[in-house]
Amino acid sequence: MGALGRALLWLQLCALARAAYKLWVPTTDFEAAANWSQNRTPCAGAVVQFPADKAVSVVVRASHGFSDMLLPRDGEFVLASGAGFGAADAGRDRDCGTGAPALFLDPDRFSWHDPRLWRSGDAARGLFSVDAERVPCRHDDVVFPPDASFRVGLGPGARPARVRSVQVLGQTFTRDEDLAAFLASRAGRLRFHGPGALRVGPGACADPSGCVCGDAEVQPWICAALLQPLGGRCPPAACTDALRPEGQCCDLCGAIVSLTHGPTFDIERYRARLLRAFLPQYPGLQAAVSKVRRRPGPHTEVQVVLAETGPQPGGAGRLARALLADAAEHGEALGVLSATARESGAPVGDGSAAGPLGSGSRAGLAGGVAAGLLLLLLALAAGSLLLRRAPRLRWTKRERLVATAAEAPLGFSNPVFDVAGSVGPVPRTPQPPPAQQAGNSSTSRSYFVNPLFAEAEA
Numbered sequence: 001m002g003a004l005g006r007a008l009l010w011l012q013l014c015a016l017a018r019a020a021y022k023l024w025v026p027t028t029d030f031e032a033a034a035n036w037s038q039n040r041t042p043c044a045g046a047v048v049q050f051p052a053d054k055a056v057s058v059v060v061r062a063s064h065g066f067s068d069m070l071l072p073r074d075g076e077f078v079l080a081s082g083a084g085f086g087a088a089d090a091g092r093d094r095d096c097g098t099g100a101p102a103l104f105l106d107p108d109r110f111s112w113h114d115p116r117l118w119r120s121g122d123a124a125r126g127l128f129s130v131d132a133e134r135v136p137c138r139h140d141d142v143v144f145p146p147d148a149s150f151r152v153g154l155g156p157g158a159r160p161a162r163v164r165s166v167q168v169l170g171q172t173f174t175r176d177e178d179l180a181a182f183l184a185s186r187a188g189r190l191r192f193h194g195p196g197a198l199r200v201g202p203g204a205c206a207d208p209s210g211c212v213c214g215d216a217e218v219q220p221w222i223c224a225a226l227l228q229p230l231g232g233r234c235p236p237a238a239c240t241d242a243l244r245p246e247g248q249c250c251d252l253c254g255a256i257v258s259l260t261h262g263p264t265f266d267i268e269r270y271r272a273r274l275l276r277a278f279l280p281q282y283p284g285l286q287a288a289v290s291k292v293r294r295r296p297g298p299h300t301e302v303q304v305v306l307a308e309t310g311p312q313p314g315g316a317g318r319l320a321r322a323l324l325a326d327a328a329e330h331g332e333a334l335g336v337l338s339a340t341a342r343e344s345g346a347p348v349g350d351g352s353a354a355g356p357l358g359s360g361s362r363a364g365l366a367g368g369v370a371a372g373l374l375l376l377l378l379a380l381a382a383g384s385l386l387l388r389r390a391p392r393l394r395w396t397k398r399e400r401l402v403a404t405a406a407e408a409p410l411g412f413s414n415p416v417f418d419v420a421g422s423v424g425p426v427p428r429t430p431q432p433p434p435a436q437q438a439g440n441s442s443t444s445r446s447y448f449v450n451p452l453f454a455e456a457e458a
Contacts, residue, residue: 021121154196265335284310
């Protein structure tokens with residue numbers, strides 16, 4: 001069993017005591033393929049080059065031979081039993097090939113605030129942590145691999161990282177004075193760097209309802225480290241109206257249940273109930289349960305994040321409604337005073353959510369149709385009122401107009417059509433069908449009675 005496996009086993013045993021642990025994952029071990037530019041351990045006869053201006057501690061577990069080797073100006077090699085370096089001719093290993101030297105990657109690339117570099121000691125299948133809580137919280141115990149080398153950047157130094165305890169090189173630090181002395185030593189400087197500070201205390205979380213993580217102030221650094229491989233931008237969510245829980249860097253699809261609780265609420269018991277009685281019925285869902293600050297205001301609440309990770313959407317909304325019903329039925333026994341839920345929208349690409357006739361397009365189309373109908377109704381109402389005041393307002397054919405001497409001409413020549421002479425009043429005869437109008441369009445002119453003269457006639 002390797003160092004990581006032994007550390008995980010130890011953390012699982014310690015988790016039975018309801019303590020929270022965070023384990024540092026990456027190492028600067030020589031045999032770790034991820035530490036080399038070619039993503040593999042240098043082969044026999046290769047040229048090996050370490051960054052000249054970087055300080056690093058490197059554990060070596062085997063014997064290696066190289067044709068040339070450039071060492072760092074400051075650092076150390078920790079040799080396991082039987083490990084060492086020797087000379088070897090270039091090209092000795094036919095599978096090695098020739099070309100660029102094997103470069104040891106920058107050991108300063110690992111940041112304390114990068115959530116990808118930590119592993120929770122009490123993780124369980126179906127549960128996850130929001131991004132800010134993947135980094136050690138103020139009540140967590142931090143464990144570094146006991147027999148592996150590593151290097152950690154402590155950040156810009158605007159706010160010290162504070163945890164309950166730090167275990168490194170077989171020592172457990174629970175007092176600031178002892179930890180500060182170690183960080184100032186040569187062993188500490190090879191493993192921790194940067195202007196940031198690391199503090200320990202005040203102790204484990206003693207509140208059964210849970211404790212706030214305390215990483216809200218450094219969440220911008222956490223998100224910057226997490227999104228650095230993506231150019232600093234969140235990937236688009238796969239749903240409409242996506243949610244962003246407290247402590248999460250990017251939007252997600254699913255649901256959020258917020259619980260207000262009384263003094264009898266136990267967050268570990270509720271998390272176990274969720275994991276045992278609810279999650280198995282909803283495959284493709286993951287849940288995160290933690291105490292967060294309620295915004296706005298200084299009060300806290302328990303946030304239950306239900307994230308959809310499977311191909312079948314909608315499970316998070318159903319589970320959220322099931323948790324609301326559970327709180328209504330068993331709230332007194334659980335210590336839950338009230339519960340509310342929010343749910344994301346339909347998946348992007350679904351016929352009801354996106355595409356040419358997605359929700360936005362359909363809303364725009366419906367709005368346009370409604371506006372058109374409203375304008376049509378207003379026009380009809382205005383026309384009806386006008387017709388009541390001027391009943392002779394009609395469109396007709398000039399050939400059908402019959403002027404009588406008894407009636408004074410009330411029309412006028414439309415200069416647009418260059419009509420000669422005066423035009424008599426509109427006869428009260430039915431209009432021809434559209435086919436006849438179309439057939440006579442080449443010889444007919446349009447006429448209307450000016451409503452300004454309607455009162456004179458009346």
